[in-house]
Amino acid sequence: MSQAFVDSVLSLIVRTSTDLPPDVRSAMQVAMAQETPETQSSQALSIIAQNVDLASAGEGAICQDTGMPTFEVKTPVGANQITMKQQFRDAVAEATRRGKLRPNSVDSITGENSGTNLGPGTPIIHFEQWENRDEIEVKLILKGGGCENMNVQYSLPSDLAHLGRADRSLEGVRKCILHAVWNAQGKGCAPGAVGVCIGGDRTSGYVGAKEQLFRTLDDVNPDPRLADLEAAIMGEVNKLGVGAMGFGGRVSLIGCKIGVLNRLPASFFVSVAYDCWAFRRLGVVIDAQTGEIRRWLYRDPAKPVAAMADQAGFRRTGREVVLTTPLFEAQVRDLKVGDVVLVSGRAFTGRDAVHHHLMNHEPPVDLRGAVLYHCGPVVARDGEGWKVTAAGPTTSIREEPYQADVIRRYGVRAVIGKGGMGARTLAALAECGAVYLNAIGGAAQFYARTIKAVEGVSLMEFGTPEAMWHLRIEDFPAIVTMDAHGNSLHKDVEQASAQELAAIGR
């Protein structure tokens, strides 16, 4: 069954990366219906919907961050897990070679990318055995770094900002979950879903929280106490007003799933796994003899999937500001928080490795008047050149220790990213005449279509996602969320939602 099994796992990976499961689609449809029309959040949801359609139609990655592949496997007693582990690795490497997974496995000390998604600890594979069943169940979740960074573990009792004391009780757990959603703001690409584990130790708590994400969003917890808590959270959490991408809005969360593990008497952990709207999770049941797929989990291949978006393309209002690079100080200082811009011309990608590099080295290109895009794209060879196949923004706050210096030293006029940045960057924007533009996190297919050419690449030694790509973009839509006048939508939404959090928590 060797090759057939590899092919089945490969199909699972490709489908998971490119096609959002039906329960997540319907939760996102509800979110779209609830959001106030013509707001920044509804615009974000509309782009997300188009992105989901583009990804499934073209079998492209829904988000360029295809995350940490995590497999949950159940096998018949006696199945050879050593062989199977190698087959999972073969399928992951092949999916990466085909551009369905971004090379995401880097050496934690040197930063070197293996290029295959293989390495110590990647992919993650958990095996369990079951009796009286002759088939193999494989479930897969692809959870990206932006939302993974929003995971949090509380040790109760604890004092939580804006909520006061959280005790060792379900009420304390409720406060922790509300706090986690508020704290994520737009950095985890809201609206998200949370898997929660009450109890366990520090390790099993996080594993248990992630396991909750394998439940469908519309199921009902068999434990009535937890079912009540899940319903209570979903009933009140959207009052926070975080909204899609943290733009402020009516929908901040699309699902809350809670499990419980026994704990040591001295410990009471509440572990929260935050997943973004690009909640990629599917499964298959495989014939243990032939290696072929018997049936799919979470989706019915016989049922046609309805389109999420009611129209293709960016919904223009006529009020968009058209920007062409290089940008000049006066035109950037004209921009205000809330303006929607369409950017054309040259943009350079740069994320963690590039920002760190620029602290001690001159940039490989002239960044005066430039647009710097926080993005780690999926890029494939195209003859002698390159083609970007997925290119949404990455979480900008990681670059906060560097961004102000990069703007001051090299004359960058616009930074595109997601989730917003902090006070140091805001001060540099005002001082130098620059703006922060928020693109829609995870909308990798949508933005890939605004990239008309790859004109070059620098710093390739950092690996594909971390290199500096020279992109020719056309009508790239984004929202000014931090301007050159000291205004930040992110700061405003965080403060307003903190007040709501305090009111809900009472």
Ligand code: SF4
């Ligand atoms: S949608 Fe956002 S948080 Fe999710 S994987 Fe993509 S970039 Fe990361």
